[in-house]
Amino acid sequence: MDDLLQRQALDRLRDDQALVPHESAHKHVTGRAEYIDDMAEPAGTLHAYLGLSAHAHAQIVGLDLSAVEAAPGVVGVVTSADIPGRNDISPAGIGDDPLFCVDRTSYHGQPLFAVVGRTRDAVRRAARLAKVAYRALPHRLTALDALENGGNVVAPGMVIASGDAGQALARAPHTLAGRMTIGGQEHFYLEGQVSLAIPGEDGEMLLHTATQHPSDTQEVVARVLGLEANGVRVHVRRLGGGFGGKETQGTLFGAVAAVAARKFGRAVKCRPDRDDDMVITGKRHDFVVDYRLGFDEAGRIEALDAVFNARCGHSEDLSRGVTDRALMHADNAYFFPAMRVESKLLRTNTVSNTAFRGYGGPQGILAAERIIEEIAYALGRDTLDIRKINLYDGADRNTTPYGQEVHDNIMARIVAELEASSDYRRRREEILAFNRSSEFVRRGIALVPVKYGISFSKKLMNQGAALLNLYRDGSVHLNHGGTEMGQGLHTKVAQVVAHELNIALRRIRVTPTATDKVPNASPTAGSLGTDLNGMAALDAARTLKRRLVAFAVETFRVHEEQVSFEFEAVRAGSQLVAWPDFVEMAYAARVPLSATGFYKTPHIHWDRKSGRGSPYLYFTYGASCSEVAVDTLTGEYKVLRTDILQDVGRSINRDIDIGQIEGGFIQGMGWLTTEELWWDKEGRLRTHAPSTYKIPVASDRPRVFNVALAEWSVNPAPTVRNSKATGEPPIMLAISVFEALGMAAASVAGYRFASRLDSPATPERVLMAMERLKREARAAG
Structure with a gap:
């Protein structure tokens, strides 16, 4: 007992002082953290590599893959004709983003086919042997190109308005106008895009993939394979960084691996080189912001009228949400008595831009700071004074x-x-x-x-779920819908459970995110990983506690208020039982020791059509x-x-x-x-x-x-x-x-x-x- 108390005291000291490192930190620094490319490959695993378009916008006149198929080490090729389901990898089935383009290329580097073979080196070399004939078409590469040539959009924009910006501008003592160009950004995750697909019985597919959104990957791969969602399982232990670049963009590589695995009946891995990864995948949205501003002698903002022109790329992807959030953060920390901001989601012949850390918020806030800067220099004032007054x-x-x-x-x-x-x-x-x-x-x-x-801002996404399994020895398996990509999510959620059950953190093991354990999970994005999954795990822990309290009340014949969870022990009246012993007693009494938890964010609502609500x-x-x-x-x-x-x-x-x-x-x-x-x-x-x-x-x-x-x-x-x-x-x-x-x-x-x-x-x-x-x-x- 003395040894147990000593160990409990050490655990309490360690946990109470919050000296809790990232759960995989020691594995990161020693190279022992297992990523998908480190996993032992099933016998006979094949490798897939993508053949990419050489034109930003062109009609495909001919595609000759005979030299590719004849190359050493090649088992075969996969084209749109091999897709058993729908040739569409767009989020939510929008239908504007094919896995393989068929008649026309929409951006330089768009996948045309995949070559499958015994080694990655063999398929990389073979992919370059394709003979493709094109008829070039006019292309638009920038937001300004798109604006000047008809302003074709990938989706409807949004307007947020308060007050009458036009009238406020007309009566403002000072007005000015300007244009700001805000550049994009490459995600540059350390682990590139990668997926390993393993075919199973009855057409089932197991996918190990680097994704921030396992449920979306499950949905897309099922769509491409012509399966229901229960035919695809997606597992994610960890990502080597994501930053939004693996929210939707990784589905392409998972779908390629899955289609190839279905065709050849063997496990298939798909991992592009860094160069191709950067060419194929989308970036942070770049914007051109045109603005008119009104302000008074003191530097107070009176009105803003601005248009946020976003280069979205060839398909919608997540552009609607990104540009919405840019408008919703165009105020930053400042009060605007009158404002009208509008987004234009411009279609270009470039890769579709996508989520990136901040999801449009950084662009909106940067534009707000340009406004402050304009006022300060126009009035000869310190920018901080203008910030504080607004x-x-x-x-x-x-x-x-x-x-x-x-x-x-x-x-x-x-x-x-x-x-x-x-x-x-x-x-x-x-x-x-x-x-x-x-x-x-x-x-x-x-x-x-x-x-x-x-x-x-999309209300249905504000939900999280978790699964908690408590074993007879007092150890815990925790599974939730969030993905660990270096940000410490698993560590924080495990701390939440340990704190609620009042047990040592070492007792909790977080298992890989899996769609067959926690279904329909929202993406790990928007800074919401801990908020959603932590609250869901807390709900599951509280369910277990209620069952254990009821068991203690019945077993020790005490009142509910006499039962407390002390550190690594449970007290029932005058009796103190060590945590592992108490759990073993509960098991013997047939108390269910597994619980699910769920959380939905309260007090939020948003109407995109009117640009009004309380989305946060x-x-x-x-x-x-x-x-x-x-x-x-x-x-x-x-x-x-x-x-x-x-x-x-x-x-x-x-x-x-x-x-x-x-x-x-x-x-x-x-x-x-x-x-x-x-x-x-x-x-x-x-x-x-x-x-x-x-x-x-x-x-x-x-x-x-x-x-x-x-x-x-x-x-x-x-x-x-x-x-x-x-x-x-x-x-x-x-x-x-x-x-x-x-x-x-x-x-x-x-x-x-x-x-x-x-x-x-x-x-x-x-x-x-x-x-x-x-x-x-x-x-x-």
Whole structure:
């Protein structure tokens, strides 16, 4: 008993101090974490590789695959003719995205066929031997191309309006207009797209795949195979990163593997090279935002009229939701008395853009910060002063343009605390003095707030489920609908269950996400993994507790209030029973030790047609302050310091939350500074490898990087342990770097004009902006 008590004490100390690492951290750093490409392949496994189109838009006149089929190591090919079901991999069966294109290509790199063989090397080589004849057709590659040539859209846009923006603009003391181009971003997950399909009895298919949305993959693969959903099982142990790029885009590779496995009756793996992965899969949506703005002498916003033109690609994919969220975040943390914002979902002959961390929110918030910048420079004011004067104030200026009240508004406190802790005012004065005397290096500083809504705007997606199996020895198997992609979801959900049952975390094992254990799960996206699945797991744990309490009441003849779950033990009246012994007793008494849990987000509603509702259960709040130094001769720059204060409610795992904030910020910094996507005039992606596409590296990080949590914050919304989401909000904190670059650039013209940088603010763009500002200053005298 002494040994048991000692072990319990150590477990309690470890858990209570929240020294809980990511459940796979030790396997990540030692290389023992098993990903799909590490799994032992079934005997006779074949490999599939995709043959891709060489034109952005063309009629397919002829397709000769004889040389492909005759190549060494090739078993056969798969084309649209081999698909037993529907040739459609679009989300929700929209019908606009074929697995293999048939008559016409819609983008450069679109799959035409798959070659299947004994080794991956053999099929990679064979795929290049196809002879395809094309008749080129006109193509549209950018949002502006699409606008200027008829504005063909992949889906209807949306309008959010409050007040009368037209009248407010007409009477505003100051007005201005502008255009901002917001670039896209490659997901650049460390583990590429990969799927392993294993055929079973009666046409059944087991799919191990790298997906954030197992249920969508199940639905799509069943559709392509002509099966009902129960004929496809999807299992996911972990992803090597996703960031939205594996929400819908991975279904293509799963479907290819499944169709090939069905045709040849053997297991098939499909994994593209990094270059082809980047060519085939969609990116963050790029936007062209046209805006008209009205404001008063004090810098208060009076009206905004803006159109968000999004390059969506050749099919809809998730563009409707992404562009909706961009509009819903075009206010960021600011009150707009009158606003009209509209989205246009433009069809282009490029790969379909898709979900990316923030899901349109970053683009909307970046546009809002452009508005603030415009006002500040027009009035000769500090951008922080303009930000503060326009914040939602918790009183009469507290309703979003889509009609949702901002209830737990702690933004002003977040900004004030960061302003003080970062020493913003003193540093800004020092920077102004430095810029007056420095000939070649200019510095800039910016403090930017971020308000971000948490929930899916599509109401039916706001649900989660879990399965909890309690074994006789007191150990627990936990399964839920979320996928682990490095963000620590499994760790947090396991902590929730351990906390509820008051047992050591080591007793809980999270099993791979599986559609045959938890059906119809929503994607792990939108920062909702812990909110949905944690609450579902909590519900399952509480179901088990109720059964165990009832058993204790009957067995020990005590009242319900006399039963308590102490750490690693259960007390019933005066008796204390060790947890494993109590569970064994319950089993012997035939108490069911398996439970399901379910959660649906309350208090949310949304009407897309009217652009009105309360789509978010709550908001998160954060702010970042960044300082940069720019070489005016080259446009090159360094991030000298960043301070972040982020609201996460009552943190479930502080270390994981801070890791998410740090990682999200750096990824956002890459989106806004170095990660530039470029297609040539023929529609070929030229930034398709690490050699041509620059993600941030260690040397790009802020030289001083201070991250703090708002420890005093408690989420008033009914979330698991009063926590708030941390996955997506931090990516927008990097806007402080972008805005600081704008200040440094504006210094070359005496801060008389806004820099109007487009993103990404590469050194070339920064240099060109400074040259333009100098010309404007000379012209203005």
